[in-house]
Amino acid sequence: MxxxxxxxxxxxxxxxxxxxxxxxxxxxxxxxxxxxxxxxxxxxxxxxxxxxxxxxxxxxxxxxxxxxxxxxWSVLELLGNVYLSDELTTLALPEMAKLRDVTGETVSLYIRSGIERIRVQAVESNEPIRNVVAIGKKYPLYIGASGKVLLAFADEAVVEEVFLREQIPLDFAREDLLRQLDKIRIDGYAVSIQERDNGAAAIAAPVFGRNRECIAALSISGPVSRFTVDKMNQFVDALCASAAWLAKRLSH
Known part of the structure; x- marks a missing residue:
């Protein structure tokens, strides 16, 4: 009893x-x-x-x-796990494979979970030397192309939370990051060179949902020896086109 x-x-x-x-x-x-x-x-x-x-x-x-x-933020962490099996990752995979074939580099899809980002889908490069990150791996928002894209298009409260809660290095200037976020909003994409990992470079673009909220960041990454600034500039249009295509499919 x-x-x-x-x-x-x-x-x-x-x-x-x-x-x-x-x-x-x-x-x-x-x-x-x-x-x-x-x-x-x-x-x-x-x-x-x-x-x-x-x-x-x-x-x-x-x-x-x-x-x-x-x-x-734990509510958003649950939402992040929902994304692992929803239409976003399913719809994205064929387009990501096409983008990988065009660029030859690794293509990843990240979502925001609280003040972190999670890699929820990926198509790895076929090159022997490539950028490899495990599905489900979490990273900060304030560093790396994908993180900054998700932060740039998040609510202001999220940006403030990052500065309050994250262990941001002392030499990391708040105003510099805010300027970078403004530039990302204007350009529609972000670039990072050896920010998170030595020897790696990436470009990322936002994927918008039905209500124009940024629900994901689509990125291309590779070693700096091969994925140079010229290469990144060459593939920006293809990246943004794929992100726009995915957003359009999600809005239907």
Missing amino acids: ADNITTSTTVRAVERALDILLYFAKSPRELSLSEIAREVGLHKSTAHRLLLSLQTKGFVRKQPGSDKYILG
């Missing part, structure tokens, strides 16, 4: 925690403890206890200096 009571109590706590998260989905703004407790039908002490658990796991964040909460 005791085990049944414990199980029932645990299940109920999970249901209540999910009710809180679903209420955030209905009201996409910051919410106070009192409002959450009232709308979900909980005592404030119960709501507070559940919010602490959700906060510990990163599903909600408490706004500094107030009793209001917003959704946390």
Whole structure:
């Protein structure tokens, strides 16, 4: 009997925690403890206890200096895993293979998960020396062509979060990064040379979704000895065309 009571109590706590998260989905703004407790039908002490658990796991964040909460980055991490099997990676694969055949270099697809990026699809170069990254590997947003594309077209709050939470090197100038992000928005693509990995270069372009939000970054990468600045400039149009084609398919 005791085990049944414990199980029932645990299940109920999970249901209540999910009710809180679903209420955030209905009201996409910051919410106070009192409002959450009232709308979900909980005592404030119960709501507070559940919010602490959700906060510990990163599903909600408490706004500094107030009793209001917003959704946390763990929600986006779940969304990132959804992308691993959705239409984006399925649609992208044939186009990525075509781009690889045209350029001879590795083509990758990244999505943003919180303040990181995840490689969710790839077509490796056939060259013996090539840029290889595992599917599912996470990297910061503030470095590398794909990361900067995702950051450039993210909300301002994401940019601020990167500066607040990431262990950015002391010699990494905030204003320089902001200028780079402005340039990426104007140019429509990003370039990186030996930023994340020594000896590697990359170009990346945004893939926009149905509501014109940037849902992914499509990139071409290779060794600097072969993927030179001239080569990158040569393939920018093909990269942007593939990203635009994918965006158009996703909007249908």
